[in-house]
Amino acid sequence: MNWRRALAGLALGAAAPVVLAAGELPDVDLGRAEEINMGRCFLCHGVDGESSTALYPRLAGQHYQYIAKQLADFQAGRRKSDTMVSMVEGLTADEMLALGVFFEKKPTRAQAVQDADLAGVGRYVFHRGNEYSGVAACASCHGERGLGSPALPRLAGQVPQYTESQLKSFNKRERTNDNAVMHSIASRLTELEIKAVSLYIATLD
Incomplete structure (x- = not known):
């Protein structure tokens, strides 16, 4: 096949x-x-x-x-x-x-917003990036709803702490696959932006 x-x-x-x-x-x-x-x-x-x-x-x-x-x-x-x-x-x-x-095939669900102000920062970064530091919008690759594609992961509804840990791993090049593009993005994210975008992603479905 x-x-x-x-x-x-x-x-x-x-x-x-x-x-x-x-x-x-x-x-x-x-x-x-x-x-x-x-x-x-x-x-x-x-x-x-x-x-x-x-x-x-x-x-x-x-x-x-x-x-x-x-x-x-x-x-x-x-x-x-x-x-x-x-x-x-x-x-x-x-x-x-x-x-x-x-x-x-398993059903998905979004998480409730834990911190509306922080999630708002994450929403901005996810959809618009940060033109001042060169961070690309997450949505440009993963889609406006974070649903991804066969080649790129679905982010919507992901556990915030896991997303945060992976962004940090990409930044440090500890994530040893799929690193080329994600390192250049993660290395420009501030600690606040990492936490905010991870929290916002969890609210998507």
């Missing part, structure tokens, strides 16, 4: 996405994905991908291509994480794709 060749390309670092009609999900073994989730994923990411704590990303609604690519990157060592490297050990390309579809 074409999606298997496409995923193999992703595992090798290629940018080619899975070619399917808009909104169409590949036919995968969701039963196997649920089995893997309950055996490995749910303790950190929650049964339905809603994240069990503020330390871990929300996977519900994330693009399956993006999830499959991140899993392949962890397995190949392109993205560093002692925990995730052990979690992806032995997973096949089919299983990684199935996990991606499994989580994309």
Whole structure:
């Protein structure tokens, strides 16, 4: 099937996405994905991908291509994480794709606004960037609603602390994949802007 060749390309670092009609999900073994989730994923990411704590990303609604690519990157060592490297050990390309579809199908929800003033700063940065420091608007790549694309992650509804930690990791180049563009953006963000945009992103759905 074409999606298997496409995923193999992703595992090798290629940018080619899975070619399917808009909104169409590949036919995968969701039963196997649920089995893997309950055996490995749910303790950190929650049964339905809603994240069990503020330390871990929300996977519900994330693009399956993006999830499959991140899993392949962890397995190949392109993205560093002692925990995730052990979690992806032995997973096949089919299983990684199935996990991606499994989580994309899960319902999403926005978080309530915790600090309206701070979220307002985040809204400005997300939609307009900061022309004075050269920060590009997040929406220019991730979309006005933060829904992303097959190649770029959905941000909407993400756990604020996780978004904040990833922006800081990009800035320090500790995030070892997908770093080129994000480093140039994250390195220009102030501490206030990082916290504000992370909080605002959590309110999107």
